[in-house]
Amino acid sequence: MPASRLLSPWRWSPAVFMAAAAVATPAPVGALLTPEAIAGWTRYVAATDRRIAQELASRDRFLVQDFRPDAPANRRAVLGGLIVVEAMTTSGPRGEALVVPDAMVHHWRGAVLIPGVRLDAVLRTLQGGAPGARQEDVLASRVVERGPDWMRVFLRLQRRKFVTVVYNTEHLVTFRRHGATRASSASTATRIAEIESPGTPAERELSPGHDRGFLWRWNAYWRYEEAPGGVIAECESISLSRDIPAIIRYMVSSLIASTARESMDRTLATLRARF
Secondary structure, eight states, rough: OOOOOOOOOTTTTTOOHHHHHHHHOOOOOOOOOOOHHHHHHHHHHHHHHHHHHHHHOOOSOOGGGSSSTTTHHHHHHTTTTEEEEEEEOOOOOOOOOOOOEEEEEEEEEEEEEEEEEOOOHHHHHHHHSOOOOTSEEEEEEEEEEEEEEEEEEEEEEOOOOOSSSEEEEEEEEEEOOOOOEOOOOOOEEEEEEEESTTTTTTTTOOTTTTSOOSSEEEEEEEEEEETTTEEEEEEEEEEEEEEEOOOHHHHHHHHHHHHHHHHHHHHHHHHHTTT
């Protein structure tokens, strides 16, 4: 992997925390992360990684949006100043659905134009460490370890949509440069621990299987491309949460989707506002 010093690619590629599900069905401590769910997640991520690797190897296309049927309209919307957000799904090698038993996968993509800047300037600004604690939902952050093209980062996160959830998380972030006008990065959450009674003497970390199951896994993939008028930043976020009964999922699916869309939109708007 070519070494480069891009930074903050995990910046805020927020996962869906299933707050809507928490409202619909109170989530007792002890949501079960099964071996079947872990195996299904592994298959889903592997298929996603293969697709991303193929796209990044393309000579004439780079962003996820470039590989979609509505690519021209999508690009025009982003270059026109809109934040474009959409749900995604990954299929198997024969186009089959990839089922993750006993869990829910939340897969979203968003893109925004950072106007009036060059790629090198964006990367220099993003360089230097973990997201600051002033960023929404980031209570604390620090770089745990650093290499020439990777970082291990600690983030203490808080979500306050419908329910308040606090996590201690660690992320392995890797970076790549793809020529003068393109760059990418990938972030994998290597540790996610929900906090019980945060900020009190009784505070303690809950292990998966003994937490509420709002966030078990989280990967984020970023691409940056210099374009007319600025730099397009694109985030693809995949997360895993506990499952909810089908009838309840049907009733709250639109609420879950709107929460995820708002979260991605807020992430990209926050990034754009930094420049």
